[in-house]
Amino acid sequence: GNSVTQMEGPVTLSEEAFLTINCTYTATGYPSLFWYVQYPGEGLQLLLKATKADDKGSNKGFEATYRKETTSFHLEKGSVQVSDSAVYFCALSVGGAQKLVFGQGTRLTINP
Amino acid sequence: DGGITQSPKYLFRKEGQNVTLSCEQNLNHDAMYWYRQDPGQGLRLIYYSQIVNDFQKGDIAEGYSVSREKKESFPLTVTSAQKNPTAFYLCASSLLTEFKMETQYFGPGTRLLVL
Numbered sequence: 242g243n244s245v246t247q248m249e250g251p252v253t254l255s256e257e258a259f260l261t262i263n264c265t266y267t268a269t270g271y272p273s274l275f276w277y278v279q280y281p282g283e284g285l286q287l288l289l290k291a292t293k294a295d296d297k298g299s300n301k302g303f304e305a306t307y308r309k310e311t312t313s314f315h316l317e318k319g320s321v322q323v324s325d326s327a328v329y330f331c332a333l334s335v336g337g338a339q340k341l342v343f344g345q346g347t348r349l350t351i352n353p
Numbered sequence: 354d355g356g357i358t359q360s361p362k363y364l365f366r367k368e369g370q371n372v373t374l375s376c377e378q379n380l381n382h383d384a385m386y387w388y389r390q391d392p393g394q395g396l397r398l399i400y401y402s403q404i405v406n407d408f409q410k411g412d413i414a415e416g417y418s419v420s421r422e423k424k425e426s427f428p429l430t431v432t433s434a435q436k437n438p439t440a441f442y443l444c445a446s447s448l449l450t451e452f453k454m455e456t457q458y459f460g461p462g463t464r465l466l467v468l
Contacts, residue, residue: 245395277459284443332395340411346393
């Protein structure tokens with residue numbers, strides 16, 4: 242089946258630190274991969290996506306590269322800010338199925 | 354402004370009561386979805402609809418029902434058969450393209466609590 246595994250949180254960093262949130266997946270076929278972010282009390286927002294191997298998605302200083310050989314899509318940011326504090330979800334979809342499969346989410350807290 | 358609205362923001366349910374959560378979108382999207390979010394867990398798909406008057410069960414449809422009478426609207430009813438309804442409910446919508454996953458856009462959510 243299809244599944245997504247994220248590193249367990251919570252993750253706490255200081256402002257300007259380097260961020261990595263690990264995400265690995267299992268999929269039948271060739272998935273599209275997504276990172277969504279959820280700020281406190283809100284719905285999810287798409288942060289970035291990649292639709293084929295070696296694609297790099299990027300947005301707001303965040304990046305993730307679709308690695309087929311390691312079945313991974315790790316989220317990185319070079320210098321985090323307090324405003325990046327949120328819950329981050331990795332997700333996949335396969336083929337034409339209009340359904341997302343989510344990881345459990347990683348809560349990130351950035352201290353000033 | 355185009356977007357997805359959900360109401361109410363908070364909803365309280367008494368034992369044995371059915372409650373309905375509203376979801377409206379003005380993005381002209383064909384597909385709409387309902388997800389449930391529990392603390393420390395990812396989102397799980399309850400129901401989805403790709404066209405008016407048609408919908409499919411997701412992974413956790415038991416105890417829930419939906420309707421899709423209009424393209425813009427996809428209300429979710431939490432029935433008394435749902436024994437553990439306390440959760441955060443998120444509605445989403447997307448375009449529908451064959452063989453390609455379109456981005457899903459999410460509403461702000463409704464938090465359902467049992468009295």
